[in-house]
Amino acid sequence: MLLWKAPPRILSINMDGRWIKNFNDIATTDARKNGLKIIESGLDAIDTEKVILNSIRLENNTLTVKDLRFNLNDFKNVKVVGFGKAACKAALTLESILGSKIKDGAVIGLDKVTCDYVETYQGNHPLPTIANVEASRHIFEISKNSDENDLVIVIVSGGGSALLCWPEKEYEQGQRLYKEFLRCGGTIQDLNTIRKHISMMKGGGLAKVLYPATVVGLIFSDVPGPHYDCVASGPTYKDASTVSEAENISEKFGLGNFEFLETPKDDSYFEKVHNVVLTSNLAALEAMSTKALELGFKPWIISSEIYDTPETIIEKFSLAAKQNSAVFAGGETCLKVNHNGGSGGRNLFLGMKGMFSFPKDSLFISFASDGMDNGPSAGAIIDAPTRERLEKSGLNIDDFIERYDPQSLFDKIDSLIFTGPTNANVSDLMMLLRQDK
Numbered sequence: 001m002l003l004w005k006a007p008p009r010i011l012s013i014n015m016d017g018r019w020i021k022n023f024n025d026i027a028t029t030d031a032r033k034n035g036l037k038i039i040e041s042g043l044d045a046i047d048t049e050k051v052i053l054n055s056i057r058l059e060n061n062t063l064t065v066k067d068l069r070f071n072l073n074d075f076k077n078v079k080v081v082g083f084g085k086a087a088c089k090a091a092l093t094l095e096s097i098l099g100s101k102i103k104d105g106a107v108i109g110l111d112k113v114t115c116d117y118v119e120t121y122q123g124n125h126p127l128p129t130i131a132n133v134e135a136s137r138h139i140f141e142i143s144k145n146s147d148e149n150d151l152v153i154v155i156v157s158g159g160g161s162a163l164l165c166w167p168e169k170e171y172e173q174g175q176r177l178y179k180e181f182l183r184c185g186g187t188i189q190d191l192n193t194i195r196k197h198i199s200m201m202k203g204g205g206l207a208k209v210l211y212p213a214t215v216v217g218l219i220f221s222d223v224p225g226p227h228y229d230c231v232a233s234g235p236t237y238k239d240a241s242t243v244s245e246a247e248n249i250s251e252k253f254g255l256g257n258f259e260f261l262e263t264p265k266d267d268s269y270f271e272k273v274h275n276v277v278l279t280s281n282l283a284a285l286e287a288m289s290t291k292a293l294e295l296g297f298k299p300w301i302i303s304s305e306i307y308d309t310p311e312t313i314i315e316k317f318s319l320a321a322k323q324n325s326a327v328f329a330g331g332e333t334c335l336k337v338n339h340n341g342g343s344g345g346r347n348l349f350l351g352m353k354g355m356f357s358f359p360k361d362s363l364f365i366s367f368a369s370d371g372m373d374n375g376p377s378a379g380a381i382i383d384a385p386t387r388e389r390l391e392k393s394g395l396n397i398d399d400f401i402e403r404y405d406p407q408s409l410f411d412k413i414d415s416l417i418f419t420g421p422t423n424a425n426v427s428d429l430m431m432l433l434r435q436d437k
Helices: 030-045 048-055 087-101 130-144 168-181 188-196 205-210 228-233 243-253 281-294 310-320 346-353 384-393 397-402 406-412
Strands: 056-059 062-065 068-071 077-083 102-109 119-122 150-157 214-220 273-279 298-308 325-333 362-368 379-382 428-434
Touching: 030 281, 030 362, 030 428, 048 056, 048 087, 048 214, 048 273, 056 087, 068 214, 077 087, 077 130, 087 102, 087 119, 087 150, 102 130, 119 130, 130 168, 130 205, 150 205, 150 228, 168 188, 188 228, 188 243, 214 228, 281 298, 281 325, 281 428, 298 310, 310 325, 310 346, 310 428, 325 346, 346 362, 346 379, 346 397, 346 406, 346 428, 379 384, 397 406
Parallel strands: 077 102, 077 150, 102 119, 150 214, 214 273, 298 325
Antiparallel strands: 056 062, 062 068, 325 428, 362 379, 362 428
């Protein structure tokens, strides 16, 4: 994960059914057309608006959330709070279902939208800022003022660990933690354990603040595998970790000193909390597999929770790829960044590292499901035309690897994929295609 400061953005809307904005420019071969169509099928499957409309409905004053039913006559107020990359789009869609039944609400995401009943905030990610704190203050106040007569819908999505930031001292600690953690090579579980213990709302803290209201957590998971209590560092889940564990992780990786708080352990805070997983990377991977089968490939999902070094991921894909196959995985590349200065993110870096290591007759794409791989692009295409452009350019790929600068490399050889913000986030998605010779 390389540092990149995002420009101000407004909600990106898919108007023409085409997620990839530069599809026609880069779909220059049959293999590329197939690969890009497969990617778009995955993005369709995790579209926040579609996910909500397929999972939530209101009939005769009964709110149905998947298999759960809530009679709104039993509640005085319905409130909505939320955080993460899907939060603003989700709030807008919930308003289309609940309308004026929503009495109060506040959410923070990366995109500013206009809602009638829910206040939306644009925050910063991955480094929290004072804007995140102010939005989180509003979320905290709404939550604190809820009681047993309230139904509170909580939108929990990827990116929420940075966007939800309360109390104010978490802001400074969160910035320092993120910068130090990039250099240490720890796991996302290690990072989230510390995040939970420097916050009043992560690690079940929000459930405690909301108690005794009835809570429905809508989980848009960006976490590899079924570890839903880790999404946004688990504000509505009971946390099993302790301050002692957080201290040990900080000491192990030399992260410095933090003011640790214990997460709520009393079961009573969670008795009226109903967490519902609405989507995860499995939805995208299954949709991509279905599309690949339609296009004549033999699909294979090797993992929905991959978390390996670039070298290991490249090896796994290369070994799995047979002729006429489509190999998929979801998760993250484990990348230890030793110095600043480059641009782009782990998807682009993985593609750059695998430039000459994947089978020569294959097409590989690793892309950020939120559309922003720590930069303006979602990912890049690695195939024979990409390598040909690189060789003709005279650029030294090792220099870009050394500088952690994949965005610049792929920009120079016109291999980037642009979607803009997708208002969704289910981890990174990876694909390797090999067509018949």
